[in-house]
Amino acid sequence: PSAADRNAQACFLNCCLTLACANQIIFCNLLQAYAKFAGAPLIVNTINNSWSSPKADVPVLISEDIVISQPAKILNFLRKQRYNADYELSAKQGADTLAYIALLEEKLLPALLHTFWVEAENYCSVTKPWFASRIPFPLSLYLPGKMSREALNRILLTRGGPPLYSLTEVEAQIYRDAKECLNLLSKRLGTSQFFFGNTPTTLDAFVFGFLAPVYKVCFPRVQLQEHLKELTNLCRFCDDILTCYFKLTVTGKFYFSSTFSHV
């Protein structure tokens, strides 16, 4: 990769990792990707004003005086402003998009949460320092731990339970599911450039949003990343998007700010 690519990647990663938690990292990635696909001009800001910011989940889209906070609503808003990346999709392809997004959320998200927030080595050496360095002092002692506990809670509530009785069994199961999900995505992508032909759509943004952190962030424990690297078409997919869409910064009238959710 050339120096420009690496720079772009570094900026992009910088952006991602300053966000509140793995969930939001994914959504911020995908929203940025979506906005770029649809040609929506947006600025990414990492504003650290957690004491005074509204009680909002990240990411938050601010357009003139409208504030929108949930990813699905942000996507709808961009569409209504006629920045629509799915314009040329058929009804069936639109339905496929929803189905694959559900697949990502059910099968891949638990493993991602685990890699970022629960896996002890990863959390202590990468996630926590990055996160803590971006928020003010008292919060930085408490908030990372809270995020980590919430991630573990979510994993156990949704995937734990009999016949899986211990955390190691649950972990094994979620990583198996995540690898199967990656395999399915790889089969679906095949040799095409994007999931629906030659132009990127919402699904591409979602997949990129989920895969990019796994692909690019250097964790000590990387079983998911190793599996992903074997699926060369998915790696090529991520690289293509990074080089095509994230090389230049864009300015415009939408301000995309990330605030940290309040305790």
Added chain:
Amino acid sequence: MQLPLLFSAKKAHGSSTFAALRCPNGSVFSITFSQARDRGRTSLPTIREAFLQMCNLPVRVVCRANAEYMSPSGKVPFIHVGNQVVSELGPIVQFVKAKGHSLSDGLDEVQKAEMKAYMELVNNMLLTAELYLQWCDDVTVEEITHPRYGSPYPWPLNRILSYQKQWEIRRKMKAIGWAGKSLEQVLEDVDQCCQALSQRLGTQPYFFNKQPTELDALVFGHLFTILTTQLITDELSEKVKNYGNLTAFCRRIEQQYFEGHDKDSSATASARCAKRSLLR
């Protein structure tokens, strides 16, 4: 290969005797439910039955009060085959596949990926919406769910168990972010999901080619339950009824796989006490 059901299950004061049905190769399939037909999640029994019917496997349906404890994963319904007990749709599908029956052999890799994605969509949206409606909507909880869930037990056990279940479900909803949703938002999600299913189904008889797959069984189970279960309001079933091809799909599967078997067996009739036919 269809076999007639040989025995009937007798019910005596809350317990039902367990009747076995044998196929020539010695395998026996029977599904066990909890006593109150739809104590927990309402749609899962239908999904399992539909799947097994589609595989042309003979099925016996039995109701038991302690079914949740008999199941290896704590979830009903489960199937009991010979000396093996398997619960949940995923493992059941794999078990049946290992025995040599599979519905999705004719699909290529991309279609299999698509099928799995749609199954996750149904699980993600429809199942969660059903749970939300049953356990997080206060009116429904008070008038329908608590009485139904606690019906096999005497007071105060019935209230304690149903509150415990409610607390468990609400915790899960909070973890996945559904606790903050209003009923309208949940109904909108259901609508979106049905729209996607309707668009995928189009004018075909089944989701993939002309043969049913696990996805058809899953969708049928959920939609049939939504359409036939009596709740406080009809909003949920109205959302599904908006899509004509989905209701036609349910009707078609019901006619093809369930109508014929109802005539053969009296036992399944007892298990269907809470259900109404779509055709009425």
